[in-house]
Amino acid sequence: MDQDMPELVDEEHNNACTNGDSCSDDDDFSEADMEMEPVHCLFCEQQLNCVEIGLEHLKKDHSIDFQKLKSKFHMDQYAFIKLINCIRCENVPAKQVLAADIPFWNDEKYLKPQEYEAWLSYDYDDMPEASVIGNESATANEKNLLSTINSLQEKVKEQDILLEQAREDMAKMRVSFQRLLDKETTPTTSVRNRKLKSPNSVAYVSLEADSSYFSSYAHFGIHHEMLSDAVRTTSYRDALLLNKEFVNGKDVLDVGCGTSVLSIFASQAGAKCVVGIDNSDIIYNAMDIVKRNNISNVTLVKGRLEDTNLPQEKFDIIISEWMGYFLLFEGMLDSVIYARDTHLKPGGILLPNRCTMSIAGYGSESLYKDHVTYWDDVYGLNMSNMRKEVLHEPLIDVVDAEHILTEPNMVADLNLLKVDLNYSNFTYSFNLKCIKSGELSAFVGYFDTYFDLPVPVMFSTSAESKPTHWKQVVFFLEKTQKIAIGDVVKGNIVCRRSRNSARSLDITIEAFGNKCTYYLD
Secondary structure (H helix, E strand, O other): OHHHOOOOOOHHHHHHHHOOOOOHHHHHHHHHHHHOOOEEOOOOOOEEOOHHHHHHHHHHHOOOOHHHHHHHHOOOHHHHHHHHHHHHHHOOOHHHHHOOOOOOOOOHHHHOOOOOOHHHHOOHHHOOOOOOOOOOOOOHHHHHHHHHHHHHHHHHHHHHHHHHHHHHHHHHHHHHHHHHHHHHOOOOOOHHHHOOOOOOOHHHOOOOOOHHHHHOOOOHHHHHHHHHOHHHHHHHHHHHHOOHHHHOOOEEEEEOOOOOHHHHHHHHOOOOEEEEEEOOOHHHHHHHHHHHOOOOOEEEEEOOHHHOOOOOOOEEEEEEOOOEOOEOOOOOHHHHHHHHHHHEEEEEEEEOOEEEEEEEEEOOHHHHHHHOHHHHOEOOEOOOHHHHHHHOOOEEEOOOHHHEOEOOEEEEEEEOOOOOOOOOOEEEEEEEEEOOOEEEEEEEEEEEEEEOOOOOEEEEOOOOOOOOOOOEEEEEEEEEEEEOOOOEEEEEEEEEEOOOOOOOEEEEEEEOOEEEEEEEO
């Protein structure tokens, strides 16, 4: 195989080096010789003695100044190569380069080597950019433009100072206004003292530490995703509008109102008054939405429920779309429980009023290969050490119902009128009856939601149901397991609120003699 290797240097040169002679003189000579190599003009037939002389020729005879081009288009060595090759390949005239407003030569195909081109030996990165200030050749227009830019920059700085002062004034006004509201509220105890006594609930997370959660709901994208989820949105709408007689004349509290769509549905269903509360800045858009739709009985409040006094104290109905991945992720049920215990009238109801959580056995060779065994061979590299880390992170995805291999087991049934803040801590021993033979590669988790009203409404996030933005949660096994129809997969699932975050979950699944903890955060 060695005899097929090409020689990197000629034999004479190699012998000279191995005899102890220095090769550096030859190298220096080659570099100097390269600098003096003749070049052919890019736009005419003239031969120039070297690149430097060629650049002067281009500037004098063709008005092509590569220093100005570098400044105008922020060109580097690669851009220089592209331009040279483009001119050669496309026979670009000088006037086309001069008239360019954008670098039309910026195409990767012009990086491909053509015939030998002496121009490409030039180190373009060492060429300084043309200076506008102090350049004797700068035009009057350029100087006027610079003066205008400087003037505008000063005006922008002044506006920034005024805006910052306005922000500070608004912040002071909010604090003063909140203090005024606090003085006018009727309860004798402060909101803080009314908080539920659970140190690991979201109510005890500082607003500063919890700001990233609320900020994530300030973006329009997430609301577009939720509103576009027809299963979610129409279920809430139907629960209210198909039960108008039940909602009519009631006072409604919408916890985490977002764009206020549920508040508006409640108003359309005949609610007497509706109060929506959200600590995300999306509330300001919601206020505009309510106004634009001429809804007069909806009041929106900015703030975290546990820290805010509401315009009225008690409500007949509390509605909220609080569910997260695998139902409990994000811990927003804490706020619903607080609302229930603090603001729900005797005999009042929650919408939804019940939710269940379920798991089922799943087997998809392609999904397992894409996310687990993928790490065994990544472009020929063994990265199998990544598998352990990946296994601890559940996959949120819409899975194919065709690969559900077992009957489901309900692992939790939450009556929202009764649950306490310990809701996320539960253990369940499951027995999953196999309905298909195959390779079990994961367990899939999902939830169902119920509105037990005169006209009942429910929806499911199972693989067999219409997909929702909650998708399903996939808990991959460390090793796949062969199963047959009629087999029963036995195991335990332990769900705990994370010690590190009140909004996160630690889920441990034990089956087939193995145990793995998954972190939903």
